[in-house]
Amino acid sequence: MTMNQLVLQALVRVDVLGVFIAFFLVLLGASFTLRGVSLRSIPTVEASLEAVRACSEKGNPLLFDTGWTGANFWGHSSGLTTLCFVPATLELLRAISRESGKLGVRVITGTTNAVYALMSHDFMQRGFAESGHPERFIPTDIRFYPDNTALNLSDVEMAHRLPFGAAVMVGGHNQTSNVVIYEALATEGAMIVAGEIWPNDNSMAALAADYMSFSEENIAIGSYLSDDPVPKAILAGEDIIKVFLIAIVIIGGILAGAGVW
């Protein structure tokens, strides 16, 4: 590798760090300047709570399945991306557990990540405790399968046997295998709320789900569920970055089209 290539490689890496720091500073600034901003509600949260109510009416349990999303630290992009889902999806699980505790709905979870299964225990237990019915929390309803295939087959088996009244599948499933679960749920008439990390998985959700959300929304669930104005201000700050990037794309497109650059 020549010196020029090494310098170029170093610049690219510094560039990545620079972009991260710039984004961070903008968002940090937004946490002060945009406090008090009101945000529209997102379908994922409302639909998830509606799913609990649907289960209550039907008298059936709710499936909360995150696939292989979880606390991965293996140190490449997909690990870090899925890690970002941990706080968000767990906050949603707590909110669902709180609502389920009030209405007497059983929540059954599924994951292929052992750490996530243990963390789910804490968040579910807290949610049921907040509902005033801690006795309705069933620890053995947190289901862990070390393999995605086993989780899929187990979900499908339960979808037909129990069946589920509704399902919230927010997370990451393996290369469109989620459609097998969606199909089993749809066949049994379950309400499906789905939002996946990967675009190809989300296209499967679009085919089968009653409510679909995108990964960007799912990451932000914790902010929507919080009464704290700071997370909401940071969320609104994302729009500043987006406007900036869209402007760059448009201006760059015009300049490239005009042959200037």
Place this chain on the structure above:
Amino acid sequence: MGQQSQTNIVQELPTILGVIGLFIIASLYWTEPGWEGALVIRNATTLSLPFATIITVGLLIRRHARNIIRREETTPYDAITIGSAVLIVLLGLVGGMADPTMAALYANVNVIGTMAVISAISISVFSPMIRIYRAKTPIMGFLILLSILALFTYTPIGEMIHPAIPRLGDFVQIWISGASDSAFWISTYIGAVALITRMILLKERLRP
């Protein structure tokens, strides 16, 4: 007051440790070939994951054992799950992953399971596609049209109907889907940075 702040720090410890660990491991992106400390922490964390797996496998076996004791209707399924789990665990303890029996069994079971899921995918995909004709929204109707276009693009039938069809499909795939995919990931990554910002400010927690 002092006791309260001490309690708060203890409550926030998992998140603080999470953020520190995240930054140390993320530093591997902008250091080449990666500094020793970050690599050690990453490897140590990876090595610790099996401990969590052992606990949860124990919980898995306990749940199915309870079902058998209670004589639930799922007893055959529970028995197979416990039997296979115990067998694999014992084989793994005796001979490790390199044991030929273990390797052959694991590979064969895995193949059968994967085949079952892939077969189910290929069958299941058609069903929601057909159901979408009773579509709930115009957007979902548009999606099924694109799915049909993709089917015609990547099978000979599209070319047989008209050569323009696969070209249109390629255009959608390269330009529209490509741009959409980029937008999807860029917005996700901006959201991820925002989430990290909230974690640093202790507004998102790894413990309830």
